[in-house]
Amino acid sequence: xxxxxxxxxxxxxxxxxxxxxxxxxxxxxxxxxxxxxxxxxxxxxxxxxxxxxxxxxxxxxxxxxxxxxxxxxxxxxxxxxxxxxxxxxxxxxxxxxxxxxxxxxxxxxxxxxxxxxxxxxxxxxxxxxxxxxxxxxxxxxxxxxxxxxxxxxxxxxxxxxxxxxxxxxxxxxxxxxxxxxxxxxxxxxxxxxxxxxxxxxxxxxxxxxxxxxx
Amino acid sequence: xxxxxxxxxxxxxxxxxxxxxxxxxxxxxxxxxxxxxxxxxxxxxxxxxxxxxxxxxxxxxxxxxxxxxxxxxxxxxxxxxxxxxxxxxxxxxxxxxxxxxxxxxxxxxxxxxxxxxxxxxxxxxxxxxxxxxxxxxxxxxxx
Numbered sequence: 001x002x003x004x005x006x007x008x009x010x011x012x013x014x015x016x017x018x019x020x021x022x023x024x025x026x027x028x029x030x031x032x033x034x035x036x037x038x039x040x041x042x043x044x045x046x047x048x049x050x051x052x053x054x055x056x057x058x059x060x061x062x063x064x065x066x067x068x069x070x071x072x073x074x075x076x077x078x079x080x081x082x083x084x085x086x087x088x089x090x091x092x093x094x095x096x097x098x099x100x101x102x103x104x105x106x107x108x109x110x111x112x113x114x115x116x117x118x119x120x121x122x123x124x125x126x127x128x129x130x131x132x133x134x135x136x137x138x139x140x141x142x143x144x145x146x147x148x149x150x151x152x153x154x155x156x157x158x159x160x161x162x163x164x165x166x167x168x169x170x171x172x173x174x175x176x177x178x179x180x181x182x183x184x185x186x187x188x189x190x191x192x193x194x195x196x197x198x199x200x201x202x203x204x205x206x207x208x209x210x211x212x213x214x
Numbered sequence: 215x216x217x218x219x220x221x222x223x224x225x226x227x228x229x230x231x232x233x234x235x236x237x238x239x240x241x242x243x244x245x246x247x248x249x250x251x252x253x254x255x256x257x258x259x260x261x262x263x264x265x266x267x268x269x270x271x272x273x274x275x276x277x278x279x280x281x282x283x284x285x286x287x288x289x290x291x292x293x294x295x296x297x298x299x300x301x302x303x304x305x306x307x308x309x310x311x312x313x314x315x316x317x318x319x320x321x322x323x324x325x326x327x328x329x330x331x332x333x334x335x336x337x338x339x340x341x342x343x344x345x346x347x348x349x350x351x352x353x354x355x356x357x
Contacts (some may be wrong), residue, residue, distance in 0.1 A: 067254035069288050069293045071246060072313040075356030092221065108251055108275070115249030116356070140292055177294045196291070 023209060026118055027184075027192040034059075034183060034191035035136045039097075039129050041120030042110035050189055055093045056211045057185040061139055061178050063100035064112040069180060074116040076197045077182070081117055085204040089119065091187075097123040099141035099178050101130050137191075139179035186211045222348065229243055238303075238343040243311075245320065245334065247354040248327045257281075257318030258311045263303040270341040271301045271309070276334055278324030285316045288296040313357055329344060330354045 036050045049057075058077065062070035077094055084092060096106035096113055101124045104112075109122025123133070134141060184193040184207055192211060195204055230270050243259030262267050274281050283298045298316070311317050318336070326332045329352060338346045 026260070064249075065253050067256040068284065068295070068317045069314055071249075071256065072357055078356050111251035113248045115252075144295065177292060177296060180288060180293045181291055181293055 025207060027186075027207060027210065029190040029192060030194065033136075033138055033194070034185055034189070036189065037126035037129065037136060039123045039133065040106050042106045042113060042124070044106045047123075049067055052093050052095075052185075053189055054187050055091050056184075056187060057093045057189075058208070059095040059097060059133065059137070060181075060187060061097050061099055061137075061141065063098050063178070064104050064108060065100065065174060066176070068141060073180070073197055074113070074120070074184070076201070077120070078116045080201045080204055080208075081119070083201055084208065088209065088212055092208060094120045095123050096120060097130070097133055099130060099134065099176050100174060101125055101127060103174060104204055134179075135151045136183070137179075137183055139181065141176050141178035144175040144177060149208040184208065184211065186214060215234065224272070229309065237263065237268060238340055238346050239264055239324050240338070240348045242293060243316070243336065243348050243350040244353045244355065245327065245350050247352050248323055249344045250328060253323070254319060255323065256313075258350075259350070260300055260308050261303060261338070262308040263305060265343075266305050267342070268302050268304045271303065271338060273339040273342055274276050274336065275339075276316065276318075276320065276336045276338045278326050278334060279320040280350050281320050281336065283311075283316065284319040286314050288314065328353060 022194055036048060038048050041047045041056050057184070058080070060073055060077065062073060064070070074096065078095075078142065081089060081092070096109070098109060104122070104124055106122065106124050109124055112120050113120040124130075125133075181197055182195045182197070182199075182204075184204075185194060186192050193207055195207075239262045241260040241262065245257040245258065246255045248255040261271070271283065274283060283301060285296045287294045287296060293314075301309060301356050309316060322326065326334055332352045333349050334352065336348045336350050338348065340346065
């Protein structure tokens with residue numbers, strides 16, 4: 001009897017140790033993901049990513065003509081950001097890097113992101129700068145239409161051919177496919193975790209808090 | 215007598231097929247309040263076919279915007295967007311429009327889409343059920 005109790009106790013202890021070990025949130029540096037870049041923020045200032053050192057950075061890619069996934073992602077990030085205290089928010093930078101810098105000017109990004117949170121920072125720049133940032137994060141984006149998609153085609157179930165249309169920049173909404181990852185970067189600029197909108201917000205918040213404590 | 219029976223059978227079959235159109239119901243439709251500078255926004259909700267035969271969504275329209283059915287598809291961590299057309303909703307099935315999946319893609323937005331709690335009429339055209347009009351609120355919701 002005593003032998004059985006002892007055996008059960010040892011097993012329980014081992015299980016508890018196992019649970020404790022599996023409960024540890026490991027956030028190793030993700031080598032080859034992220035790095036320094038130069039771009040323009042939504043206030044029109046030239047910025048270097050290393051300039052955000054000392055803050056935890058949450059970074060996502062997208063574009064403002066996106067109707068579904070980008071507003072959804074920004075809504076998720078808004079709720080995530082709201083789960084932080086104001087003191088914590090001061091040490092966190094939420095970056096939204098546009099993959100459509102031709103359309104998403106700094107001022108336009110500022111207006112769009114303000115719908116979600118005035119603290120959110122838009123990152124724009126030249127196409128070359130955008131491509132470089134995308135490559136740093138091993139992300140991807142592709143323009144879905146070779147030219148701007150005339151928005152007045154969208155009503156039609158069977159749209160006209162694009163070449164039948166005369167495009168103007170004002171009348172078009174270029175569509176993109178793009179990576180949906182959300183990158184969590186520590187105060188030294190190292191990417192420590194790659195999340196997505198399926199990550200429970202509390203879990204994501206706790207990872208941010210962990211990096212803030214380091 | 216035999217011819218009369220066959221004729222009656224054909225007549226009943228035709229009559230049955232005419233009356234056996236699918237029934238369409240919609241639920242929880244809402245359109246996301248567009249950011250002030252936005253060109254596009256999205257709408258979500260559920261379209262249910264409560265009938266006993268399949269129906270096809272032929273077209274969608276909305277006053278004050280152009281609209282089409284899109285589907286976001288995530289493959290290898292990459293979001294792709296597809297323009298869906300002639301979607302068939304099977305009998306006793308639903309088409310769920312939700313973020314990161316099927317959604318109404320609205321563009322060329324009139325002022326109403328930038329006003330919280332306004333409503334717009336979205337018109338769905340089905341092959342069998344015909345025209346289904348839905349009053350949809352504009353809502354400021356963050357998922």
